[in-house]
Amino acid sequence: xxxxxxxxxxxxxxxxxxxxxxxxxxxxxxxxxxxxxxxxxxxxxxxxxxxxxxxxxxxxxxxxxxxxxxxxxxxxxxxxxxxxxxxxxxxxxxxxxxxxxxxxxxxxxxxxxxxxxxxxxxxxxxxxxxxxxxxxxxxxxxxxxxxxxxxxxxxxxxxxxxxxxxxxxxxxxxxxxxxxxxxxxxxxxxxxxxxxxxxxxxxxxxxxxxxxxxxxxxxxxxxxxxxxxxxxxxxxxxxxxxxxxxxxxxxxxxxxxxxxxxxxxxxxxxxxxxxxxxxxxxxxxxxxxxxxxxxxxxxxxxxxxxxxxxxxxxxxxxxxxxxxxxxxxxxxxxxxxxxxxxxxxxxxx
Ligand SMILES: Cc1ncc(COP(=O)(O)O)c(C=O)c1O
Numbered sequence: 001x002x003x004x005x006x007x008x009x010x011x012x013x014x015x016x017x018x019x020x021x022x023x024x025x026x027x028x029x030x031x032x033x034x035x036x037x038x039x040x041x042x043x044x045x046x047x048x049x050x051x052x053x054x055x056x057x058x059x060x061x062x063x064x065x066x067x068x069x070x071x072x073x074x075x076x077x078x079x080x081x082x083x084x085x086x087x088x089x090x091x092x093x094x095x096x097x098x099x100x101x102x103x104x105x106x107x108x109x110x111x112x113x114x115x116x117x118x119x120x121x122x123x124x125x126x127x128x129x130x131x132x133x134x135x136x137x138x139x140x141x142x143x144x145x146x147x148x149x150x151x152x153x154x155x156x157x158x159x160x161x162x163x164x165x166x167x168x169x170x171x172x173x174x175x176x177x178x179x180x181x182x183x184x185x186x187x188x189x190x191x192x193x194x195x196x197x198x199x200x201x202x203x204x205x206x207x208x209x210x211x212x213x214x215x216x217x218x219x220x221x222x223x224x225x226x227x228x229x230x231x232x233x234x235x236x237x238x239x240x241x242x243x244x245x246x247x248x249x250x251x252x253x254x255x256x257x258x259x260x261x262x263x264x265x266x267x268x269x270x271x272x273x274x275x276x277x278x279x280x281x282x283x284x285x286x287x288x289x290x291x292x293x294x295x296x297x298x299x300x301x302x303x304x305x306x307x308x309x310x311x312x313x314x315x316x317x318x319x320x321x322x323x324x325x326x327x328x329x330x331x332x333x334x335x336x337x338x339x340x341x342x343x344x345x346x347x348x349x
Pocket of ligand 1: 070227228229230231232251252253254255256295296297298
């Protein structure tokens, strides 16, 4: 299809300051919608943010064909707006859609939907240097039928919300060895709704024990670290940045990939490989300065303060000179246009 996007403007713009409200609660004025029918995308439009009308028979409400992305736009140093790594987010979106038997979204439609929406709602960009617009492209199966089947109809939507700091303090996490998030051959690498629904219960149990998050382990040995909540897990031990390899059970995180690129560019030794909690115990017991952090679009770099393994809590290094902060600052500078975009990650709109 030609990407003619019709725009129906909100009559009264309603920018509100959302700094004190929880993440993701306040949408901007508009949203993008396109429909998939008879094998083609049609009726692409930007409309005032509004509720959807769905039949109770809509397949997404029953069998979990839902896929989403999460990306950010930043006000850059010269007053324009950068969308960060749109190409990689689009690529991952289509990979997730493929795994869930859902139709791909052409790059031009994805890019236009995002850029036009963000241009229209640019007033919602937080003035804070730390603020950004969080962008949520997503797709749901809308065919009206209660039988278990792959849907023939879909809605592709994009909404946005102002975003500020995600976690206010370093995290207290536990190594999860009873429950798993994903297994070989499963959907762990897709950003589909079911992965998150299935992770809630163990995370809730961990919260009741006083932890902020769990660090998932592999499904076979319950020993090798996978990832955490909505973040990839990264460690800096004895001058090496270590992160679990993309084995097919974890998300191919854009922040993870970006931090690895920045680290390599700066001559930091990087290892993408399996890392077991026994290796962590050994490092802690040998007195190594272990940095541990989550990497994700929403939280960016979330320092981990303590990792509880079994009944023992191990303290990680969160001193201001930790490498994770150097990496986070370098990423921040590129996204904001304070440093040259040497990796070509920003799309200026
Ligand atoms: C399960 C999971 N892992 C990792 C990440 C980090 O990915 P990204 O850096 O692309 O946001 C996310 C967030 O998108 C996630 O939901």
